[in-house]
Amino acid sequence: MRYAAILALLATPAFAQGQGEIWVTNEKDDTLSVIDVATLEVVRTIPTGERPRGLTFSHDFSRLYICASDSDAVQVMDPETGEILHDLPSGEDPEQFVLHPDDRRLYIANEDDAITTVVDTETRSVIAQIDVGIEPEGMAVSPDGRIAITTSETTNMAHWIDTETEALFANTLVDARPRHAEFVKDGTELWVSAEIGGTISVFDVASQGEIAKIGFEIAGIHPDRIQPVGFELTADESIAFVALGPSNHVAVVNAETYRVEDYILVGRRVWHMAFNADRSLLFTTNGVSGDVTVIDVAKREALKTIKVGRFPWGAAFRPAQGDPA
């Protein structure tokens, strides 16, 4: 039924024109840049609180949550009007967060406080604060919603949170300076990137045991400059794209063999990324060059560079109006 609805929408010309948007936070401009996927141009620039970093949409895309780190708030924006509706209590210096599958609880990493804050976005209240390692950053939640993850950059751990009790049930060491975490393959694996370690650790979620480690090597670039940060997987989860920071490349990783198949040159100090609706295009935020690289996923090559604000950090996809996504 839902499938039919999507097909129906695809058939309407209004939707055919709209391919949705990529929303990018500009850390040093206190703005968002909105890129139209159809034209690959910035169509709106919207002011935010101070030092916007992580961003995510509510499941129906009617709300945008923004970590305004230096405002010590998670801001809630109406993406239609760009108006800030209200702030959520977030704890100090929120950097990244993840929205629980219940579409209600936000798990927020408070970078300066070694705390993960759980906020109810409806009652706008703090449900729990969980002591984690120093400089919590990467946040993930399992597809079934039972496990949330915080990675801590200086403690070098992935902290496993039971979302029933909002308490830690395991802590696993990873390589130095973990930055980003994702559950993959229906939540059976957890991937954690380590910026200084230069690796991605792959964990078996059932046992919390490490089952693989992905390394990177680019000819002519010193290993110290290969610093994995954000990553995203294709729809069938066969391929992962990994941002490698100041090496200015994105790695293409076979998610079955954990081998790197390709490297794509992008802008300088590539941080995070987002796909468009059908995952045919990938948009990477390049912090130092202040732009976004658009990658053709099938061809594995950069198509275009789009100038955004200063220090673009996070990216999120928003479907065209009326599209149920």
Place this chain on the structure above:
Amino acid sequence: MLRQATSIVMLGLWAGAAQAAIEVPVTWLRQEVAHPPVLSNLDEIPQDEGRAGAELGRDDNATTGRFLGHDYALETVSVPEGGDLEAAARAALARGGLLILDAPEDAVLAVADMAEAQGALLFNAAAPGARLRGADCRANLMHTIPSTAMRTDALAQFLVQRRWDDLALIAGQRPEDIDYAEALRGSLAKFGLQLRAERDWLDDADIRRNAGQEVPVFTQALPDHDVLLVADEAGDFARYIAYNAWTPRPLAGSEGLQAVAWAPVVEAWGAAQLQSRFEELAGRTMRPRDYAAWAAMRAIGEAVTRTGSVDPEVLRDFLLGPDFELGGFLGSPLSFRSWDGQMRQPIPLVTERAVVATAPLEGFLHPVSEMDTLGTDAPESLCAAFEEKS
């Protein structure tokens, strides 16, 4: 007994993978020294310089330790000028074999040579001299403070990159100025730069009042230069050279553009978080000695975390081995050189208001690590106490 068993089980759950609880006692040990008077009264050397860095490192370690059952205890001991450092070191070594030293070169060497220190692991977090890393290196002594040569090499790389290769030097006459000037001359020679002229600074006047009259005359005789270098490690006279020299040239060295282990202006690579943690703890900005003590403490923490051991020999092997990498908020992971125990570290080149560049600069290549273009590399090392493993 039952209660103990329960707590161990709880700890196992807490840590995820069950690991044995271990105690990690570390001592930060300082030999206080007299600071010679300087012309300006603007600078104050904080009482807790170095110590606050070790304390922050302890706190950082404790957070990881909490999840693993590793208990870090930092004792800080400051021996007054003329006090018995060796007695304090003996007491510290009786508590445990991990020491962070904030002391002059000779004192560091004396502690490293004590019978009780054999088999211990010592970190030099303050003495920058070449000797401790060269002919007088010791197998039980690692260095987290960069050598003076690493700092002057960083500056020389920058001068090469900018093609500012005609240079003049004004050098103070205190021992640390003489050491700095010597390291600087070595770096200029290493990177093919020309020192056109050199003048000694004789501090026989209060130039706070009459720098405008004295400095132009003093610098008038210098030949043409791109940059005026100053060796004034105590911060005595060089600040009065700025804007008063005969020709309008930038200053570098101990004033103007400085190559330092750490500075409050370092903010990229997540450094802002370290700075704010430090400022919250100490109520002031982080200085190079604080950073060196912090790095020593964190290196210990990382080695204990990864090896699950507190045995200095095990920790030393791990720190000198290929698996040790420490996030130091400088853009590249920190590690230790296997030939002299010096910590590899990027060196920021800073003004009071900004990071101008971070060495090693692009284009200075090295077959192993570009950071080894700074300071003494394996082939020219005079250190024989370390096994060559590179």
